Amino acid sequence: MASIQTRPRKDGATSYRVVWRDADDGLRSRTYTDKDKAVELKDFLDANGNSFKVAAVAKIRKDSTAPTVSEVVKRHIDLLRKPQPGTIAKYRRMVAAHIDGSELGKTPVDKVTKADVIDWLHGPIAGEPRNRPSTIAQDEGQHPRRAVGSVRNRHRQRGDGPQPCQGCS
Numbered sequence: 001m002a003s004i005q006t007r008p009r010k011d012g013a014t015s016y017r018v019v020w021r022d023a024d025d026g027l028r029s030r031t032y033t034d035k036d037k038a039v040e041l042k043d044f045l046d047a048n049g050n051s052f053k054v055a056a057v058a059k060i061r062k063d064s065t066a067p068t069v070s071e072v073v074k075r076h077i078d079l080l081r082k083p084q085p086g087t088i089a090k091y092r093r094m095v096a097a098h099i100d101g102s103e104l105g106k107t108p109v110d111k112v113t114k115a116d117v118i119d120w121l122h123g124p125i126a127g128e129p130r131n132r133p134s135t136i137a138q139d140e141g142q143h144p145r146r147a148v149g150s151v152r153n154r155h156r157q158r159g160d161g162p163q164p165c166q167g168c169s
Helices: 035-047 052-063 067-080 086-100 112-120 131-150
Strands: 003-008 014-022 027-032
Touching: 003 035, 003 086, 014 035, 027 035, 035 052
Parallel strands: none
Antiparallel strands: 003 014, 014 027
8 A cells, every 4th residue: 555745845845755565676665746646656556556567557558549459450450351261260369369368468559669579479378378489470470560550550650669579589
């Protein structure tokens, strides 16, 4: 449970210190001059088990207006032209099995990093390891095209840096 301490400053203004006990790092604090920011941090910490890392990810997701990776991939599948019979169903099964429940699937496209993609490629999904070469080859073959499509559809800007999925295998 995080708490807010009101502290007077030498110049007469008031600062607000958010104090919490992080499971990984012990007692932590952050000081703000704006009470609203302090309250927002306290609320995020309380909602995310007093983990600053988890709260920071939740805030990034909340503040982004871009669609999630899962939404972009589903839109990409919907826009495929002349798919072979069964292709759409197969792609939707792959999305449900590998993207929807993952952290990458919940991340806004404009906030995806190379580390996110690597963690997704090599992390377990539903208790099953995904690091089998055949699984990675199937998923990785589709993901870069979707990421390039997210730039084309203006979910990511060209100046946002390199495509996060390049060179992740």
